[in-house]
Amino acid sequence: MTNIPAKTPDLEKIAAHYKQQVADLKRRVIICGGTGCIANGALKVRDAICAEMEKAGEKAVIDLMSHEDHSGETYFSKSGCQGFCQVGPILRIEPEGIFYCHVKPEDAAEIVNVTLKTGEIIDRLVYVDPVSKKPRRHEDEITFYTRQNRVVLKNCLIEPDNIEEYIYNEGYKAARKALTEMSAEQICQKIIDAGLRGRGGGGFPTGLKWKFTLASKGDKKYVICNGDEGDPGAFMDRSVMEGNPHAVLEGMLIAGKAVGADEGVVYVRTEYPLAVQRMRNAIKAAEERGLLGNNLFQSGFNFHVRVVEGAGAFVCGEETALMASIEGKRGMPSPKPPFPAERGLYGKPTVINNVETLASIPYIIRKGVEVYRSVGTEKSPGTKTFALTGHVANTGLIEVPFGTTLREIVYNIGGGVTDNAGHVTGEDFKAVQIGGPSGGCLTPDLLDLPLDFDSLKGAGAMVGSGGLVVMNKQTCMVSIARFFMQFTQNESCGKCVPCREGTKQMLFLLDDIINGRANEDTLELLEQTAKAVQLGSLCGLGKTAPNPVLSTLHNFREEYEAHVYRKICPTGECKALARPEIDAALCKGCTACVRKCPVGAITGKVKEVHVIDADKCIKCGACKAACRFNAITGI
Amino acid sequence: MADTAIKKLTVNGREVTFSDERNLLEVIRKAGIDIPTFCYHSELSIYGACRLCLVDVEGKGVMASCSTLPAPGMVIQTDTKEIRNMRKINLELLLANHDRECPTCTRSSTCALQAIANRLGVETVRFKAPRKEEPIDDSSPSLVRDPNKCVLCGDCVRVCSEIQGIGAIDFAFRGSNAKIAPAFDASLGEVECVNCGQCAAVCPTGALTPKQDRSKVWDALYDRNKTVVVQVAPAIRVALGEYFGAKPGENVAGKLVAALKLMGFKHVYDTSFTADMTIFEEANELLERIQGGGELPMFTSCCPAWVKYVEIYFPELLPNVSSCRSPQAMFGSVAKKVLPEQLGCRREDLVVVSIMPCTAKKFEAQLPKFSVDGKPEVDIVITTSEVQSMINSLGIQLLELEPEAFDMPMGFATGGGVIFGASGGVMEAALRYVAEKLDKKPLEKVDFKQVRGMKHLKEASLQLAGKDIRVAVVHGLANTKKLLQDIKAGKANYHFVEVMACPGGCISGGGQPWGATDRIRVQRQQGLYNTDKAHQVQKPQDNWLVQRCYEEHIGGKPGSQEAHHLLHTEYRNRSQIFDAKLPIMRGTESNRLPITVTICAKQENCPGQLLLGMISDYVKSKQYTPWVDMDAAFSSRPAQDGTICVTVGDQIVERTRFHNAMNTLEQLQNQAAFKNITDAIDKGLARIR
Amino acid sequence: MQESVEKTKAMVQHLAAVNAILEKNEYDPGRLIPILQETQEVYKYLSRDVISYLATSLDVPVAHVYGVATFYAHFSLEPKGKHIIRICDGTACHVKKSTGIQQHIYKRLGLNDDKRTTDDLLFTLEMVSCLGACGLAPVVVIDEEVYGQVTPAMIDDILDKIIAEEKNAKGEE
Known part of the structure; x- marks a missing residue:
């Protein structure tokens, strides 16, 4: 932490500089740099394309800040998670807005020689709608995206490691406004008026939390960003930290001013190395630009941020456990009261907000309460990100206004429920588990329920961290309950x-x-x-x-x-309850199952109907897999 | 500033007043409703884990009363259908995971789990027993740890770290694997535990209990060849009665003597006799140090938990600890010397039993330094709780007995010897002696009330013979640690400091009746002070039987050579216990001499390395290797005076000055230091082979 | 003498890395978790000696450090295999049968729920909470390389390759 007063950044000048830099570009290729796409080889794809560029004598640039003049260059930037992990690696080509998916390094030469040279679209790389089977060449033709309303995730298309692009997209203007034009009370009031509720699960009004912390007396206060997202099947916070780290920092800065804190801690689970890296890069860049440090914008306000990595304990998502962990202790929660607002980190008043909550703050300050409230519902204004997974055609990260129905999410954005073979049949929907291990399930009769904090609570579920797991009719609900209980x-x-x-x-x-x-x-x-x-x-x-x-x-x-x-599992998923039998009408007597059975429980001669000895059977299901005539039932 | 104004809230429809109570639970309990808890102790930090103290607060819902501040106007319901069901399920869950061999548990009659389950009417346990049988840890001479009975309330963890400042046990692992254990799941006997037993004193179940040595006593009593005598520590008499329905502080010494006689003890003596003797020695030592310019402040040495503490954590202060043995150990050595002749038995047939309020005394008695020819001077130590169960096993109705007197001469004690059981008692007794000696005139006012009571640190300053004598009394090792740090930093300055490990002194030792609170501690202390007051003789120096004992057996006077032999001791540096160890040499014989050399891990060229090499060469050249285990201990805390800690067996050649030998003088010093070590090795090997 | 001096010299050097980590973290017990993380990065696991040494250096009870180290899943108190196989057991992967993959690897490497590292210290298998690559479920990470939509056959190929490489490397020595 430096004590040198920061130089006052001129946001407009930085934005102008960035604008001038990109104006000279020939083209921009955005490679999704989320964990999912990188895991799928996105960076290898980029490197392959760059190599082909060189062969073709084209100029490529990866880091805009490496030099000044970019005329005639193609800019290969990476983005945060674009949400549609399932079809990754994803490539966007600007200015045409071409959307390629499942791109492989082998496609590099063709992309360079066809699309990048002429702007022509390679049809085998475009996305095909799973229901209509029609190709979708641009993002605005893909229902997964068109049905969303991206606010927090909007900036995830920018290069997260380039602070100038964030500033060009009006970044840090909200912080400047909050620091130089608003009082702490005014900020709290604005967030209260906006009706922003905590995205970490409980939905407590953020502005009130800030107000309480502001009212607490203390020589030192802290802002903690809770990035210990650990629900199985939820990765919203990770995507925001990876894709839009400066929005999180800006939110913290504003929170710091609102509660009177001069130190912030971003607590990220260690399983998210990329998020840790991007947050650290962002902090460094902000410090260099005078956006973190002392006397920011000549306001007399100081704010420093550090990243603390978790060490693998889901419970540290609980705020008191999280603070214990930052203090170097076992991450065990302590009773509330006292609340962190009174006695938090190191015994000092502390405000803890979730990543997504903080990333929403700059938008509210910049656009005002009315714009923010123009989407969502009265009591749950704004948008919410969800991680859509399970038996649904399109899985990935989505952002929709509160009040959106489950039907819209599952059938339009998600593209419908799939059976175990992966086909959308239109008849398979059984339930959606929302909110992970803390949540509950929503049944078909609730498909038209508008999703918000209060309606979900009423339905015995909760927004929780926002994991949405769609389950088809072949899913055993007792097993699902057991899975979460195990967790x-x-x-x-x-x-x-x-x-x-x-x-x-x-x-x-x-x-x-x-x-x-x-x-x-x-x-x-x-x-x-x-x-x-x-x-x-x-x-x-x-x-x-x-x-x-x-x-x-x-x-x-x-x-x-x-x-x-009745000792049966209606879905047949619970092996111990299975009673495999051979349907005499379907059995052709091919002996495939007899040969596969590891314990010799099946008897039968060629071209005669086979029989399973229930006493010997270990219910492994090998027979079912071996049978080509679907004659094995009950497992 | 404490808020003492009277405020009101409602509990179960009744108005209750409160002022500065720490939490809702205290308010409710004061109102006469004893909400059950496992993890709440008024002296410890709030933990909030047992969830039994949940109450319904109107408008706020169900909250843990232990962690909620009372507020005026609160409307509280301590029992609703949901809360009752939750408490019962909670108990059922705990019982499912508990070793329910209750009748054979030493805590059977005082088990909080049992009591609360009964209170809540838990009739069945419907859950499966998920527990894996864990081995019982009986490695410590003082305590037994049975993880199968642990409810993970953490009381022991907090008392060990918050009251005693040690943290020898802590939570480990997580979730259903969570357990309380020393580091690396080591046994209690091999870690930094000082044996005080405060963990057992707060444990609600039988997971931590004083080690039971009753059967050894019965064996001795039934052995016709043995003459079994017993000493009774001062603190026993004001606490034992509680088991039988007496009030805390009621002195039942006479009845205990009668009971012990009924049990078959030949003679019953009073440890207060050697407590008086301790004052003769210790006060003399203090006067010598003051007058002769010895190391000051001097610390008392009666409390074996404190002694072990200073050996582990502050070895540099060992020269400041009085070399006097504790009263128990003095009794052992004097009894074994004097009694065989008096009672007409052979020394080896005399069995000395101690009844102590303290689990650390069990540890002390088995230390090799308190053995002669391999036989301990105090043969068996039992605690108050053990003697209670022995009395009960015979069906003796303690409170019905006619009191009997202790046997003479070692049953005669002054009031000064009796108050040893309370924090400040040793100091007060010593001051009675020192004041008279220094002022050279009879002391009229024998009470030194400044050093009495439950305050963490009690200080007094006395003008004696024109000298300003400053003393301090501290109890609880966490308080002690703070005081030692202040003394080392020069922020505190005393001539004499009394330290007792347990809060309030021996009256709430780890072997005393379970469930001591500050209120009970004060009552027990008061019981001792009442006894003192009623005593004709209050000044230890007036104990003529101690004087006669000196004349007849201990070289005539305090500080004599014989007194040094019988009544004093040496200490060892135990700081190596924490260091990372590197095995250098491993012997093959069954009896081996352990040698440990500390090496500073912060200094690349620590002379300890050279020393270690030389010792290793010496061992090899003398062909000692089959009988030697050698370790290097790596410390991150270099001794500030540049010395190196070397341990040879139980005997310590501590704080060796050793150099990397740059000049002749250093080489000469090295030779001398090395000679000390090789002598110790030779001696050790001679003993082993 | 030479032997013991060498042994201790090695240990002092070994602890020098720990000293550097402590130094960097200003001997602050509040930074125990980063200290343990950095130490584990150097030594791959947290040995008894290292834990004791950290505790005494930070002036906190050894049981406290042990308690913290055993609380967090990220810390290992036993040596791990050279190659770490991590199976994601988040909801998406679970629904797509990650436990089947686990059972397959167990069988293949002779491991079970209590034995996570092979005797030759070549492999350690871990089930981890959601890695956030749900779109690729089931996901397995082997030595930082992410494999999506994994099947038992794929696992066999990868393991065969690693084992062959290890054999070659040994042969060359």
């Missing part, structure tokens, strides 16, 4: 009795159900335990751990009862 059981810190012992026992009870050991008392005990854990647990992790169980018990009780009383 929370594993991630329980072990401090309070209900969570430590209760999640473990609920897992045992679910195991009993799945394995056919349950009896009439099991469901009652499961429900009682779930309620005790919900009421008694110390922190949010434990309090919400029973939600998947309670919600599936409520919505799919007959499925539980089938397991318990």
Whole structure:
């Protein structure tokens, strides 16, 4: 941390410089640089294209700031996660707005020689709509994108490691306004008026949280950005930190001014190395430009930010556990009150906001309350990002206004529910699990429910961190409840009795159900335990751990009862309950299953109907996989 | 500033007043409703894990009362259907994961888990037992750790770190694998535990208990060839009665003597006798140090947990610790010398039993330095809780017994010897002695009330013979640590400091009746002061039987050569316990001499390396290798005076001055230092082979 | 003498790296987690000696450091294999049968839930929480290389390749 007063940055000048730089470019190719696409080889694709460029005698540039004159160059920038990870690596070619997907290094020569030279589109690289089977050459033809409303994710197309591009897109103007024109009280009030609610799960009004922290007396205060996103199946925060790190920093800066804090900590889980790197790069760039440091914009306000990496504990997403972790302790939550606003990090008043919440702040300050409130619902204004996964045609990261219906998300943006073979049939929707291990499931009758904080709570679910897992009819809901229980059981810190012992026992009870050991008392005990854990647990992790169980018990009780009383799994997913049989009408007597069975449980001669000995069968399913006539049933 | 104005809130429909209570739980308990808890102790930080203290606060919902501040106008319901169900499920969950062999548990009658389960009417345990059987750790001579009975309330962890400033045990792992254990799951006997037993004193279940040595006592009592005598520590008499329905502080010494006689002890003596003797020695040592310019401040040495603490954490202060043995150890050495003749038995047939409020005394008694020819001077140490169960096992109705007197001569004690059991007692007794000696006239006012009570640090300044004598009394090792740091930093300056490891002194030692609070501690202390007051003789120096004992057996007077032999001891530097160890040599014989040399890991050329090499060569040249285990201990804390810590067996050749030998003088010094070490090795090897 | 001096010299050098990490973090016990992270980066795991040494250097109880090190999944108190295989067990991967991949690798390498590292210290298998590459489920990361839409056959190919490379490297020595 430097104590040298920062030079006052001239945002307009920086923006003008950037504008002039890009004006000379011949073309711009945006490679998705999110974790998903990079994992799929996006950077290899870029390098291959650049190599082909050189062969073709074309000029390519990767870092705009490396030199000044860019005339005639093609700029290969990377973006944050563009959300559509499933079809990655994704390439966009500007100014035409061409959208290529599933690009491989082998495609490099063709891209250079055809598209980059002439602007012509290579048809085999464009996206094909899974329902209509029609090609979609540009982003604005793809329903996955057209049905979204991207505010927080908007800037994810810019180069995250280039602060100038962020500033060119009006970056840090909100911070300048907040620091030089607004009082702390005014900022808090504005956020209260905007109705912004915390995106980390609970939906507490952000402005109120700030106001409480502002009111707390303290010689030192902190702003913490909670980037410990750990819900299985959720990666919104990671994408924002990777794609738009400066928006997070700017949000923190404004929060710092609003609560009177001069130090910020970005807590990122260690499983997100790219997010850690991008955040660190952004901090360094902001410090160099005088956007972090002392006496910012000559306002007398100081603000410094550092990144702290988590060490692999989901519970550290809970704010008191997160602070314990920053302090170098076991990440065990402590009782609230006292709330962090009164006694937080190192005992000082602290405001903790989620990544997405902070990234929304500059937009609100810049555009004003009315613009912000123009989307979303009365009580849940604005947009929300969701990670859409599971049995749905289009998976990925989406941003929609609050109040959007589940139907819109699953069928239009998601492109419909897929069966186990991956086909959209239109009949497979069973449920959506929302909010990960703390959330609940939504059933077909709730498809038209407008999604917002309060309606979801009413439906026994929660926004949580925003994971949306779509499940088809072949999914066993007891198994899903068990999967989430296994997760929370594993991630329980072990401090309070209900969570430590209760999640473990609920897992045992679910195991009993799945394995056919349950009896009439099991469901009652499961429900009682779930309620005790919900009421008694110390922190949010434990309090919400029973939600998947309670919600599936409520919505799919007959499925539980089938397991318990009839010892069958209606979806056939629970192997222990399977009763494989051979359908005599379909069996051709080919002996394929006889040969595959590892325990010799199937008998039968060629061209005669085969029989499975239930006592010997270990329910491995090898026979079903071997049978070409779908004659094996019940597994 | 404490807010003492009277405010009101409502509990279960009744108005309750409160002022500066720490939390809602205290307010509710004061109102007469004892909400059950495992993890709440008024002396410790708030943990909030057992979730039993949840209450419903109108408008706010269900909250943990231990972590909620009371506010005027709050409307509280301590019991709703949901809360009751939650508490019951909670208990059921804990019981499912608990070793429920209750009748055989030493905590059977005082187990909080059992008591609360009964109170809440938990009738069945419907859950499976998920627990993997964990081995019981009985490596410590003082304590037994049974993880199978742990409810993870963390009381022991917090008492060890917050009250004692040690942190020998802590939480490890996470979730359902979470456990409380020393680092690396090591056994308690091999870590920095000072054996104070405060963990056992707060443990709600049988997970941490004082080690039980009752059967050894019964064996001795049933052995017709043995003469079994017993010493009773001062603090026992004001606490034991609690088990039988007496009030804390009620002195039951006479009844205990009768009970012990009924049990078959030949003679029953009072440790307060050697407490008086301790004052003779210790006060003399203090006067010598003051007058002769010795190391000051001088620290008391009665408390074995404190002694071990200073050996581990502040070895540089060992010269400041009085070399006097504790009263228990003095009793052992004197008894083994004097009693065989008096009682007409052979020394080897005399069994000395101690009844102590303290688990660390078990550790002290087994130290090799308190053994003669391999036989400990105090043979068996049992705690208050153990003697209680022995009394009960015979069906003796303690409070019904007619009091009997201690046996003479070692049963005679002054009031000064009795108050040893309270924090400040040793100091007060010593001041009675020192004041009279320095002022050279009879002391009229024997009370030194400045050093009594539960204040963390008690200080007094006395004008004696024109000298300003400054003393301090501290209890609780975390408080002690702070004081030691102040002393080392020159911020505090005393002649004499009394240290007791346990809060309030021995009266709330780790072996005392379970569940001491500050209120009970004060009552027990008061019991001792009442006994002192009622005593005809209050000044230790007036104990004529101690004087006679000196004359007949201990070289005539305090500080004599025989006194040094019988009543004093040496200390060892235990700081190497923490260091990263590198095995240099491993012997093959079953009996081996451990040698450890500390090497500074911050200095590239630490002379410890040279020394280690020379020792290793010496061991090889003498062909000692099969009998030697040698380790290098890597420390990140170089000794400030440039010395190197070397341990040879239990005997310490500590703080060797050793150089990288740049000149002849240094080489000469090295030779001398090296000679000390080789002598120790030779001696050690002679003993082993 | 030479032998013991060499042994201790090596240990002092070994601890010098730890000293540097402590120095960098200003011996602040509040920075225990980054200190453990950096130390693990150097030594690949946290040995008993290193933990004791860190604790005494920071003047905190050893049990405290042990408690922190065992709390977080990221820290390993045992030596890990040369090649680390991480299977994502986030929801998306789970739904796409990541446990099947786990079972396959268990069988292939002779591992189980309690034994995560092969005896030859060549492989360590870890189940990790969501890696955030849900679009590619099921995902396996081997030595920082991400493999998406993994099948048992793919795993076999990758493992075969690594084992062959290791054999060659050994042969060349």
